[in-house]
Amino acid sequence: MTYRVNAEEDDGHRRRLWRRATRVHALRGVSLVARRGETIGILGHNGSGKSTLLRIIAGLEPPTSGSVLATSTPTFLGVNAALQPELTGGRNVRLGLLAMGLTPKEAEAAVPDVLELAALGPAIHRPMKTYSSGMGARLRFAIAAAAQPDILLIDEALATGDAATKARSDERMRKIREQAGTIFLVSHAAQVIEEMCTRAIWLHEGQIISDGPAEQTARAYRWWAWCEAQGDTDKARGVLEGTIARHTPARVSLAEPRGRRARRKATS
Numbered sequence: 001m002t003y004r005v006n007a008e009e010d011d012g013h014r015r016r017l018w019r020r021a022t023r024v025h026a027l028r029g030v031s032l033v034a035r036r037g038e039t040i041g042i043l044g045h046n047g048s049g050k051s052t053l054l055r056i057i058a059g060l061e062p063p064t065s066g067s068v069l070a071t072s073t074p075t076f077l078g079v080n081a082a083l084q085p086e087l088t089g090g091r092n093v094r095l096g097l098l099a100m101g102l103t104p105k106e107a108e109a110a111v112p113d114v115l116e117l118a119a120l121g122p123a124i125h126r127p128m129k130t131y132s133s134g135m136g137a138r139l140r141f142a143i144a145a146a147a148q149p150d151i152l153l154i155d156e157a158l159a160t161g162d163a164a165t166k167a168r169s170d171e172r173m174r175k176i177r178e179q180a181g182t183i184f185l186v187s188h189a190a191q192v193i194e195e196m197c198t199r200a201i202w203l204h205e206g207q208i209i210s211d212g213p214a215e216q217t218a219r220a221y222r223w224w225a226w227c228e229a230q231g232d233t234d235k236a237r238g239v240l241e242g243t244i245a246r247h248t249p250a251r252v253s254l255a256e257p258r259g260r261r262a263r264r265k266a267t268s
């Protein structure tokens with residue numbers, strides 16, 4: 001996935017500045033197969049391409065090359081765009097549910113569950129712009145959790161909230177996981193990925209450098225992130241190089257569905 005952007009450049013002495021069209025390679029050569037029953041965590045540092053990958057899977061952005069094939073429409077648990085800061089939490093619940101594709105009847109039926117999970121008390125009657133970031137995150141997560149799609153995409157929804165919220169949302173996540181066929185979960189928190197996922201993918205500078213059991217991938221990522229945070233760049237580089245050396249890129253080849261091939265043979 002390549003973005004075309006206008007970037008500013010100088011001549012090295014900062015005397016002159018000009019804008020030049022340039023390319024950002026957000027993802028490179030990413031191939032993967034996700035199976036029913038998998039909860040796939042996506043890890044990577046800032047700008048590594050996690051959100052871009054999710055947006056492409058969701059169909060919100062067309063990839064520069066390649067394609068996404070899915071058995072049903074992947075649904076993004078992200079309702080930020082639909083919510084209105086001027087409206088109360090309660091009104092935003094209805095708005096968010098409709099924005100996620102529920103019918104007015106389904107939305108009305110889902111409201112009590114959402115309010116219970118958000119647990120905002122009387123604050124639910126206040127405009128959303130008066131909420132703390134944790135309260136806003138709780139409301140967004142509760143709205144998002146009301147959807148029960150077969151392929152579910154979650155971007156950082158679990159990273160916020162106090163301990164009580166986390167316990168409630170973990171419980172809700174478990175239920176969502178039981179109902180959904182496949183889940184993709186983006187998070188910076190390797191521990192969340194380790195606890196919630198069956199498989200994890202580590203993206204580094206737009207490339208998959210590790211794809212395997214969640215515990216194994218998340219631990220390697222956590223070790224690398226810790227070395228980076230300590231400023232131990234040699235050790236961090238060692239972890240990165242070791243991870244890349246151990247990784248065997250997936251060779252994805254898509255066979256034509258049997259029925260169609262058989263039909264084509266029969267008619268040719």
Ligand SMILES: Nc1ncnc2c1ncn2[C@@H]1O[C@H](COP(=O)(O)OP(=O)(O)OP(=O)(O)O)[C@@H](O)[C@H]1O
Binds near residue numbers: 005024025026044050
């Ligand atoms: N609309 C866009 N136009 C231009 N560049 C973009 C756009 N969206 C993302 N990028 C670039 O693509 C790269 C990957 O971005 P992306 O948001 O996917 O990373 P991320 O891993 O989700 O980051 P973070 O953890 O900080 O949210 C970054 O270099 C980013 O600047």
